[in-house]
Amino acid sequence: MSVPDVEGAVAAAFSEEWGQVVATLIRVTGDWDLAEECAQDAFAQALDRWRRDGIPRRPGAWLTTTARNRALDVLRREAVGAAKLREVAVLGRDEGSYDPEYDGDDSGVQDDRLRLVFTCCHPALPIEARVALTLRTLAGLTTAEIARAFLVPEATMAQRLVRAKKKIRNAGIPYRVPPAHLLPERTTGVLGVVYLLFNEGYAATSGAELVRTNLCAEAIRLARVLAHLMPDEPEVLGLLALLLLHDARRGTRVDAAGELVTLEEQDRTAWDRAEVDEGADLLETALRRGRPGPYQIQAAIAACHTTALTAEETDWADIAALYGELERFVPSAVVRLNRAVAVGMAQHPDAGLELVAGLERSGDLADYHLLPATRADLLRRSGRTAEAALAYEHALELVENAAERRFLERRLAECRSA
Known part of the structure; x- marks a missing residue:
């Protein structure tokens, strides 16, 4: 298999699987740095192994297994103990996105990535650290990318991430979706994570591409889960509406050559009308709650653009x-x-x-x-x-x-x- 084919497959797998691999390893090891290190090692191994053996049918499962084996090796060398090894071995029973034998919280949410978001958004962490840590571990954004998103120096962001991980470890913050009565206090940080995740995908801070589709899709996926989990929170509905109204225009933001197309020059007939309609309905539902907030207002702004038939009618x-x-x-x-x-x-x-x-x-x-x-x-x-x-x-x-x-x-x- 050619080098470009393998490199492309690994890049695609990184976009789709990084968050899942890291989130699952954090759950079973409790060690954030080890999880990232083992995930990185698995992707590095994929470049060589897939070129030799071919791209596996389930890249995510291959990467998770490889990362698990790496974690086992590290834990054995560090003599963490049989109990910790048994926790890691749980991965061997299910290499998919959900372990049916795991019952780590009472939320009913069977998604390690969502558990990771809520762990990162624990109220014991500063709001900036909550968002930054989740973008790093869940989405695989580099420290430099997150720093640009926050308009702070890269060194500052690196220290912020280190402090956040240390706080989670020292404070014993649980890896779980909190019970229903504790959800509201986490909502602001969680919505901020999803919002910035979408923003980085919709208008990448760096690189060759303006739009990173995988990040947009991940943000919308998480927003849908949150809307299902908290259907009476208008800001949750407002955020999902906002993302859908923006995402409806995503395919027209660049032309066939990858060049940026301004809003007033975009082909409005090519906008995703299903997303526009769903976003508008969600916004209307949120506004009926009578508790306006920043995401609902931004969704209303986006609706002004998507409902205008021409740029001149905006x-x-x-x-x-x-x-x-x-x-x-x-x-x-x-x-x-x-x-x-x-x-x-x-x-x-x-x-x-x-x-x-x-x-x-x-x-x-x-x-x-x-x-x-x-x-x-x-x-x-x-x-x-x-x-x-x-x-x-x-x-x-x-x-x-x-x-x-x-x-x-x-x-x-x-x-x-x-």
């Missing part, structure tokens, strides 16, 4: 108002930047530019490429192409994703030739 005034409401719940610079875009589209680019200028003076988004990119787009729309070109140049100094870089380069060329 109700930007309504979107600007919704962003103003969102800022009450999430007083962040990124929300203010999005509101600046909406104001610029609803009124005049100069109105948006005034808000952008305030953000620039604050310095809150100094390293965020979308700040100068937004300024550039508003300047371009107002006909100030020379100034727009300078702003695009600044954005290009900060952008990490290859597809976004090529888009900004195209816009820069347009401004220079105007």
Whole structure:
């Protein structure tokens, strides 16, 4: 079998199986670092073994078994004891996603990945650590990717992850979905995990591809499980609605050549109408609960876009108002930047530019490429192409994703030739 075929199969398996392998190993060993180390070793072995023996029929089972065997070897060398070895041996009875002989919690949720999410989101951990740890262990994002998602230095994020794992170990935080009466206190952190997981898939912070489909699918899968688990929580329904409304447009965000396509240029007839309809229904159900929250508001913003038959029919005034409401719940610079875009589209680019200028003076988004990119787009729309070109140049100094870089380069060329 050729090297490219095997490398592609291993990459696909990583996207689909990493979280399951790590989550299962954490359950049976209780050692987060060992689980990640053994999973990494299994994927490394796959590159050689699959080239020699062929790609297995069930890659996930092969990877889980290989990682289990590696864990057994490590535990034997460290003489952890027969009890721990018996725990690891449980994997030998079922190499799938659920061990029917395991009864570690009373939630009825038979999914190690969801157990992992709730463990990471224990209230004893700071909210940033909860989200970051789950993105690292469940989705396999690198420390650098998570750091960019949080707009913090990589070294800071690395220390945050180390401290979170140590806290789980020292505090004896259980690996389980909590009982129903404890679910509400975990909801915010869990929803934040799923939201950032989807965001990283929908607009990758780095790499050649803008969209990482596997992360989007994993986030939606987890959101559906949460909605089933907590059907009366409007923010859970709001989050699922938000993800579906965004995901409905995913296939039109890049063209056949992998180039970014802006929202106003996307083929709206190619949007997934089933996802749009499901998202709209979920949003309506959530809003009827009478307890608005940030995910419901963001879903309402997404609905404004997906229900407009053409870009020109988009109700930007309504979107600007919704962003103003969102800022009450999430007083962040990124929300203010999005509101600046909406104001610029609803009124005049100069109105948006005034808000952008305030953000620039604050310095809150100094390293965020979308700040100068937004300024550039508003300047371009107002006909100030020379100034727009300078702003695009600044954005290009900060952008990490290859597809976004090529888009900004195209816009820069347009401004220079105007």
